[in-house]
Amino acid sequence: MNTLLWFQRDLRVDDNPALNWALQQQQPVIAVYIHSQKEDTPWAIGAASRWWLHQSLTKLAAALLPYNIELQFINASSVASISQLATDYEIDKVVWTSRVEPQRRICETTIENNLLNQGITVKRFKDELLQHPDAFLTASKDTPYRVFTPFYKKLRAELQLQNHQRSNTAYKHDSLRLAEKLTESVSLEQLELLDAHHWQHKLQQHCSPGAESAYKKLETFINEALPDYVTKRDFPAISATSTLSAHLHFGEISPRQIVDALAPLIEFEGGNAATAAEAFLRQLIWREFARYILWHFPATAVEPMNPKFNTAFWKKDDSSLKLWQRGQTGIAIVDAGMRELWQTGIMHNRVRMLAASLLTKNMGIAWQQGAAWFWDTLVDADLANNSMGWQWVAGCGVDAAPYFRVFNPDTQALKFDKQRTYINHWLNTLKTEALPVIDLASSRNDALYRYNQLIKKNNSVLPQEKKQCP
Ligand SMILES: Cc1cc2nc3c(=O)[nH]c(=O)nc-3n(C[C@H](O)[C@H](O)[C@H](O)COP(=O)(O)OP(=O)(O)OC[C@H]3O[C@@H](n4cnc5c(N)ncnc54)[C@H](O)[C@@H]3O)c2cc1C
Numbered sequence: 123m124n125t126l127l128w129f130q131r132d133l134r135v136d137d138n139p140a141l142n143w144a145l146q147q148q149q150p151v152i153a154v155y156i157h158s159q160k161e162d163t164p165w166a167i168g169a170a171s172r173w174w175l176h177q178s179l180t181k182l183a184a185a186l187l188p189y190n191i192e193l194q195f196i197n198a199s200s201v202a203s204i205s206q207l208a209t210d211y212e213i214d215k216v217v218w219t220s221r222v223e224p225q226r227r228i229c230e231t232t233i234e235n236n237l238l239n240q241g242i243t244v245k246r247f248k249d250e251l252l253q254h255p256d257a258f259l260t261a262s263k264d265t266p267y268r269v270f271t272p273f274y275k276k277l278r279a280e281l282q283l284q285n286h287q288r289s290n291t292a293y294k295h296d297s298l299r300l301a302e303k304l305t306e307s308v309s310l311e312q313l314e315l316l317d318a319h320h321w322q323h324k325l326q327q328h329c330s331p332g333a334e335s336a337y338k339k340l341e342t343f344i345n346e347a348l349p350d351y352v353t354k355r356d357f358p359a360i361s362a363t364s365t366l367s368a369h370l371h372f373g374e375i376s377p378r379q380i381v382d383a384l385a386p387l388i389e390f391e392g393g394n395a396a397t398a399a400e401a402f403l404r405q406l407i408w409r410e411f412a413r414y415i416l417w418h419f420p421a422t423a424v425e426p427m428n429p430k431f432n433t434a435f436w437k438k439d440d441s442s443l444k445l446w447q448r449g450q451t452g453i454a455i456v457d458a459g460m461r462e463l464w465q466t467g468i469m470h471n472r473v474r475m476l477a478a479s480l481l482t483k484n485m486g487i488a489w490q491q492g493a494a495w496f497w498d499t500l501v502d503a504d505l506a507n508n509s510m511g512w513q514w515v516a517g518c519g520v521d522a523a524p525y526f527r528v529f530n531p532d533t534q535a536l537k538f539d540k541q542r543t544y545i546n547h548w549l550n551t552l553k554t555e556a557l558p559v560i561d562l563a564s565s566r567n568d569a570l571y572r573y574n575q576l577i578k579k580n581n582s583v584l585p586q587e588k589k590q591c592p
Contacts, residue, residue: 124211125144125217130155131219132250134375140219151191152301152302154195155196156197167503171500173501174467176316178374179315183310205237211304214242216233223423251414252410255417270521274404328467329368337375340375359543371502381403412504415427427519439485445559446487453480456480459476460477475511479529510592511592525570
């Protein structure tokens with residue numbers, strides 16, 4: 123008999139509980155990655171992320187060979203493929219790491235039910251998260267958290283820094299026989315993850331996918347940048363953040379592995395090292411919160427958490443949207459960010475907030491349109507973080523920024539890019555900067571008027587207390 127190991131967003135060998143479990147079964151492991159674009163619609167993976175995925179799968183396939191496991195690729199629906207594989211290849215056990223995205227959860231439940239009906243053992247791990255959303259509820263009402271701070275406090279208080287049992291993938295794998303080749307498998311190239319647009323030529327200069335790169339980045343970040351994380355993380359010209367988001371998204375590194383690396387700083391070093399590690403941990407917990415919200419409120423991937431912000435609230439303005447996408451708004455720091463995004467597949471968090479604020483508040487364009495552009499162009503495009511980030515800025519999400527917070531991108535640029543290092547770097551191809559397509563002061567007033575009207579119309583109060591930025 124064979125064990126089927128289904129890789130999704132856990133593309134690493136080290137400390138991977140699903141891989142470890144598969145190895146422990148002491149029978150050949152059929153390892154598959156299933157690319158199911160249709161099944162994932164409307165959240166089929168975007169162009170920049172597909173490039174990252176291609177690289178990541180190449181690295182994973184190589185890392186699995188010493189375990190006598192060949193990673194095989196299937197280009198079809200996961201629901202149809204897994205049941206069929208189980209029937210055709212004498213599979214009696216199937217194991218995978220679960221995901222949080224709504225459509226993936228539906229597919230996983232269907233797959234699990236099908237397999238159980240076929241008499242097959244199913245093992246699912248929840249290693250993508252530090253908590254389990256169903257078991258993590260408010261004490262007073264037993265309902266999901268909607269506000270970050272109490273969520274953070276509870277998770278931080280319960281988070282065990284030391285008692286983590288690492289999955290030991292060295293477990294007797296030498297004795298395993300290589301599983302047979304699946305007739306329905308295709309080559310990695312046949313998954314057609316690489317775009318005809320040849321993004322790879324740009325992206326490969328800035329990104330290095332794969333688990334090995336993630337571990338190196340984490341180590342360098344902890345040694346060199348973490349001490350200044352609190353004071354410098356908002357400055358886009360400075361390499362002060364970890365740049366681990368895409369690695370985390372694809373599971374090349376797990377949040378638990380990062381907590382393990384931070385633990386000694388918090389537990390033994392204290393002082394500035396502990397403060398910096400706590401600040402970084404807090405950002406990881408924002409990631410947890412985004413996943414938690416998506417889990418409990420799956421519609422927030424496409425709809426605002428606050429239903430008052432229906433489509434009628436937003437303006438339809440395709441030409442302004444295009445200028446924003448191309449980095450041609452004439453607002454320097456936003457244009458710089460949009461060009462950074464187009465060139466590298468990455469954008470600094472502070473600039474993401476400014477770009478999102480300009481689009482949704484000053485321009486009045488729906489957050490979903492900005493989120494869709496990010497989805498296609500970010501290498502770290504992540505349904506949970508992206509939807510939460512956009513709704514937070516637009517003021518329509520759970521625990522959102524107050525509606526009257528309309529970032530002034532020029533003031534923000536003076537504060538966080540005073541020497542214009544970041545702006546000049548990304549706008550240096552422009553002979554002259556374009557005139558702003560929007561007047562910041564009047565569009566701010568317009569936004570405040572529209573948000574106020576919405577509040578009056580619905581006779582409700584939108585969140586107004588001071589909120590911390592994610
Ligand atoms: C409009 C908007 C859209 C966004 N879209 C995405 C997205 O598609 N994918 C994505 O991973 N992040 C997204 N973010 C969050 C954040 O911008 C990135 O996670 C961060 O810039 C990644 O850089 P880093 O790894 O160097 O972060 P670090 O500062 O080193 O933080 C460490 C990790 O914590 C998590 N994290 C940090 N900030 C946030 C945050 N605000 N919300 C949730 N998790 C966070 C990330 O996993 C990050 O890798 C978005 C933010 C905004 C405002």
